[in-house]
Amino acid sequence: MVEPLSGIRVLDMSRILAGPWAGQILADLGAEVIKIERPKVGDDTRRWGPPYMQDDDGNETRESAYYLSANRGKQSVTVDITSEKGRKIIYELAAKSDILLENYKCGGLKKYGLDYDSMKAVNPGLIYCSITGFGHTGPYKKRAGYDFMIQGMGGLMSITGEPDEVPGGGPVKVGVAVTDVFTGLYAVIAVQGALIERQRSGLGQHIDLALFDVQAAVLANQASNYLVGNKIPGRLGNAHPNIVPYQAFATADGYVILAVGNDSQFVNFCDLARRPELVENPSYKTNKARVENRNEICGIIADIMREQTSNYWLGELEKRGVPCGPINTLDKVFDDEHLQSRDMILNVPHPHKKDLKLVANPIKYSRTPLKQDSAPPLLGDSSETVLKDLLGYDDEIIEQLKGDGVI
Numbered sequence: 001m002v003e004p005l006s007g008i009r010v011l012d013m014s015r016i017l018a019g020p021w022a023g024q025i026l027a028d029l030g031a032e033v034i035k036i037e038r039p040k041v042g043d044d045t046r047r048w049g050p051p052y053m054q055d056d057d058g059n060e061t062r063e064s065a066y067y068l069s070a071n072r073g074k075q076s077v078t079v080d081i082t083s084e085k086g087r088k089i090i091y092e093l094a095a096k097s098d099i100l101l102e103n104y105k106c107g108g109l110k111k112y113g114l115d116y117d118s119m120k121a122v123n124p125g126l127i128y129c130s131i132t133g134f135g136h137t138g139p140y141k142k143r144a145g146y147d148f149m150i151q152g153m154g155g156l157m158s159i160t161g162e163p164d165e166v167p168g169g170g171p172v173k174v175g176v177a178v179t180d181v182f183t184g185l186y187a188v189i190a191v192q193g194a195l196i197e198r199q200r201s202g203l204g205q206h207i208d209l210a211l212f213d214v215q216a217a218v219l220a221n222q223a224s225n226y227l228v229g230n231k232i233p234g235r236l237g238n239a240h241p242n243i244v245p246y247q248a249f250a251t252a253d254g255y256v257i258l259a260v261g262n263d264s265q266f267v268n269f270c271d272l273a274r275r276p277e278l279v280e281n282p283s284y285k286t287n288k289a290r291v292e293n294r295n296e297i298c299g300i301i302a303d304i305m306r307e308q309t310s311n312y313w314l315g316e317l318e319k320r321g322v323p324c325g326p327i328n329t330l331d332k333v334f335d336d337e338h339l340q341s342r343d344m345i346l347n348v349p350h351p352h353k354k355d356l357k358l359v360a361n362p363i364k365y366s367r368t369p370l371k372q373d374s375a376p377p378l379l380g381d382s383s384e385t386v387l388k389d390l391l392g393y394d395d396e397i398i399e400q401l402k403g404d405g406v407i
Contacts, residue, residue, distance in 0.1 A: 003368055008195070011090075011097040012036065012074065013081075013114075014042040017147070017177055018131050018211065019103040020070040021184030026099070026191070026360040027073030030371050034093060034386060035071065035377065039078040039405060040236025042379040043067060055352040063376070072348070072358060073374045075382035078407050081112055085406045090114055092391050095123050099191050099205075103131040105140045116206040126204040127194040129187050130347065135210035145211045147177035154215025159222055162237040171235065177288040180404065183214045244290035245298055248327060249305040256305065256313045259323040263287060273304045347358075350375040383407050 008031040012023035020043070027033040037043055047065035077093075080086040094100060100119060102109060111117050116128040130136060133145010150151075151157050161172035190207045198204060216223065222233050225241060233241055238244035238257075245266075248255050260266050263286055270278045275382045278284050280299065283293045290297050303311065310326060317324040328336070334345060343360060350356040358376050363370060387393040387407070401407045 001368055003371065004365070005029040005031040008096045008099065010034065010099045010101065011093050013100060013102040013104075013109075014326040015103065017070055017180040017189070018183040018402050019101045020045075021181055022129070022131075022187035022191075023074060023190045024070050024072050024102055025184065025361065028363070028372055029098075030368075032368075034076040034097075034320070034382070035076045036081075036090070036093075037076055037078050037379060039080055039380070039407060041053075042076070042078070043071070045070070045284055049259075050090060053334055053350070053353060053356065059094070061352045062238075063350075064398065067358070067374045068358065071376035074155065074377055075386060076377035076380055077383045078173050078380035080406050081109075081114060083406050085401060085404065087114065089387070089391070089406070091119075091122050094119050094126060095124065095384075097123070098195065099127045099129065099189065101129050101131070101191075105144060106130075106132050106134075118374055120204065124179065124203055125198060127191050127198065127207065128204065129191050129207040129209060131183055131187060131209050131211070133210065134212050136208045140212070147180045147211070148173055150179045150211045150215050154212055155219055155222075156215060159219075159233050159241075161235045163235050166237065169235070177393075178218075179215045182218050183209060183211050186214055186217075229279055239294070239298070242291065243287060244294050245301050247298070249302055251305050251310045252308055254310040255327050256310050256317075257325045257327065258301070258305070258313075258317070259325070261323060265322050266290070268322050269317070272316055272322070274322055275300075275304065297337055303332075336372050346372055348375045350371055351378055351381075380407070 005026060005236055008026070010023060010026050010031050010033040012019065012033050014020055014023065015037075021034065023033050035043075045067040046062065046064055048066040051065045053061045053063040053065065053068060055061055079089050081090060086106075102114075108117075110118075116130070119126055119128055132141070133150065134140035134143050151160075152171070156179070157171040157173055158173060162169040164170065186207055187207070190209060194205055194207060222241065223305045225231060225233050237245075238248040243261060244261050245269070247257050248257050258269070260269060264286075266284075267279050270276060282289060284290050284297045314326060326332075333339065341346070344362065345361045346358040347355040358375075361370055361372055384398055387398055393401075398407070402405060
């Protein structure tokens with residue numbers, strides 16, 4: 001069965017997370033992804049541990065969990081791009097590729113002759129996607145950009161965390177590098193759009209993708225609240241700026257997320273709580289009124305929720321169609337029978353481990369299911385194969401390249 005991007009070749013010159021995340025998704029979709037890494041060193045994240053994968057004998061390997069999370073389905077080819085012979089290999093691979101991903105600083109590849117204009121001369125149909133902190137234009141273009149600082153500069157941390165007046169209040173980053181992940185997703189969208197456009201024009205193009213831009217874009221309704229309402233959103237902890245009650249509440253033995261999305265659900269909650277007077281009160285009857293009187297109604301609900309256990313609320317609220325959920329630790333997430341029934345845990349064979357566990361791609365195609373059966377590669381595991389099969393290098397040339405430290 002042919003996968004959606006079968007026949008598409010990607011030259012992945014990125015490292016860390018945003019670019020590799022994009023490359024992994026493209027590999028999941030069936031593209032051939034060749035990951036270019038520095039000889040002997042590789043992607044920086046290979047060393048970002050612990051934890052590191054343990055082999056079948058329980059011995060710790062040099063494959064970090066971080067690296068394994070973002071490089072499934074790729075081939076690793078080591079190339080020293082600072083050498084003339086190494087650049088020649090990149091040119092030859094680019095000439096046979098459809099997409100190139102890179103996340104060097106703005107202008108970082110130009111000094112090696114590996115920038116878009118140079119590559120376009122080699123392959124006019126190449127789609128060249130650059131991922132940087134701040135883009136290739138603007139006053140910040142030369143700055144380095146990392147997820148944490150972009151979460152701060154891009155406004156996400158200003159709306160994440162408890163208010164200053166609450167104990168423990170202050171700005172907080174999200175527990176996953178979401179700006180990198182979102183940028184990887186936008187990169188996949190962008191290159192697929194460019195592939196479709198290339199069918200009409202026959203030409204590739206440069207994609208300039210910045211973490212800062214992406215962070216601003218994914219502020220979504222919060223950005224609109226400011227641009228339309230001219231009001232700067234603040235930190236509300238687990239609460240929602242536009243819907244009440246929509247947050248986590250303490251119960252008799254834990255916490256439950258209560259996500260009342262409309263007025264009829266609020267009626268159902270009040271019926272379960274045996275508090276019909278709350279629905280009748282004009283200060284709480286509508287969502288608009290509840291937003292305006294957030295502190296009062298949430299204080300009342302907080303007292304109600306403490307009267308029963310989490311299991312009681314989860315069971316009874318679900319019966320009445322009131323959205324709710326637990327706050328799970330990751331062991332409970334991956335032990336969840338529903339997640340397991342959705343095949344969200346992969347077991348793929350790895351050279352060091354017969355059943356490496358990874359999180360699956362969530363895309364479910366009806367006719368062309370994703371294979372996802374190839375583990376993240378060992379450093380340089382495909383160097384010889386790619387150079388021989390794709391570029392036609394013979395054993396003598398390969399041995400010379402090894403001796404020179406080019407691969």
